[in-house]
Amino acid sequence: MKKRLFFLIITVMMVCTTAVVCSTATELPTLNWVLQTVETSLTDPRVEECVKFADRVAQRTDGKFKIRVVLAKELGIDRGEFPQAVGSGTIEMAWLNTSVTGGISSLSYTGLFNLPYLTVDQDTCLTAAEAINDMVFEDMKALGYQPLPPNSFFVFTPQDLLSKNPIPNLADLNDIKVRVWRDLDAKLIQSLGGSPVYMPVTEVYIAMQRGVVDAVNTGPNGMVMASLWEVGKYYYAVGLEPSGSWIVANNKKWNDLPPEYKKIIEEENVAMIKAMYDKYLTSTREQQDILVKNGVIINQPSQEEIKAWRDAGKPIWDEWAQQDPRNRKALDAAIKALGF
Incomplete structure (x- = not known):
């Protein structure tokens, strides 16, 4: 009798547990969110990873x-x-580029x-981002959105130089x-000692042909997309700051x-973030390989030239830091984390 009662209780418990699980599963809501990117093509490596991310979420929630x-512009919303x-909930998720967040007062x-x-590649960008992570999370939440946990910061490709002619000394x-x-x-x-010229990358090809500019600062992806190997053969991996982006979600x-x-x-x-990290490395190499196959010579700056560029940058850092106490706090945290 006791044994029969025991099995009866177990059976009832299993039925109840199954009912609760099934009930929970059926009660999960059906949601349709938007993740806004800044890119113009679904073949962009980072966009591809976002699509895979979305596909996996759909699969794990049974659609x-x-x-x-x-x-970009698909919904008629400019990146600025x-x-x-996203703060108002018009869209649920978005990429917020550092070039945009830097223009927001509380995120300057x-x-x-x-x-x-200051940052010259993916790893230094990620180190700096980690150094200010607590500040960013708190201040973004106050604006109605937050980075996806545990970390959603990713980095764009490095910004290098492509020149028509050899540059004998990058320090001059x-x-x-x-x-x-x-x-x-x-x-x-x-x-x-150079002469900067502001110009959209789409105008660079003809400008280099005509001598309006001698060199272009952009990433290897941009060089390949614009076929710039036809007008410039000397690539200098100077590693100007790549910039990055947070993927954020509306708080509510x-x-x-x-x-x-x-x-x-x-x-x-x-x-997704791990895949983006890996693609940064492979995509940069792939684009540089395309340039090399088309006759471009890849040059690495010497340690003396790197020091000259960083020394030239430091007064610019200090001038920027003086604009806001939070700028100074963030810069000091980043410099400490980077070991300068």
Whole structure:
């Protein structure tokens, strides 16, 4: 009798447990989110990883949680409007580039990723991002959004130089006309004796042909996309700051997610960021290989030249730090973490 009662209790417990699990599963909401990117092509390596991330989330939720990855201007929202759009909940998730967050008053210190020769590659960018992570998380939450946990910062490809002619000494640019697209890079080029010229990368090909500029500062991806190997054969891996981006989610939308969905997002976000890290390395090499196959010569700066560029950058760092006490705090944290 006792044995029969025992099995009866176990059976009832199993039925109840199964009912609870099934009930929980059926009660999970059906959601459709948007993840806004800044890129214009689904073949961009980072966009590809976002699409894979969204696919994995959908698979693990039996199609109940769908995330649509959208390209620049697809929704008619400019990248400068992303913070307001995600903060208000107009979109659920977005890339927030450091070039954009640096223009937000309470996040001005994220402009440290635009400081020339403070960060020069993926690892130094990630080190600097970790150094200011607590500041960023707190201040972004106050604006209505937050980085995906545990970390959602990724880095764009390095910004190097492609020149029509050999550059004998990178420490003395000797009035070489260099296409730039960022103000602080222009200051750096000028302090090294060069002449910065602001220009969209789409205009560089003809400008180099005509001698309007002698060299271009952009990433290897941009050089390949614009076929710049046809007008410049000398590549200098100077490693100007690559900049980066956080993937953020609207606070309320995130807080309203069931714990099951949050767990899936966190786990798949880790996989996505790791894949982006790996693709940074492979994509850069692949693009440089294409340039080499088309006759471009890759040159590595000497230690003396690197020191000259960093020394030229330091006064620019200090000038920027003086603009806001938070800038100084972030810069000091980054310098300490980077070991300068």
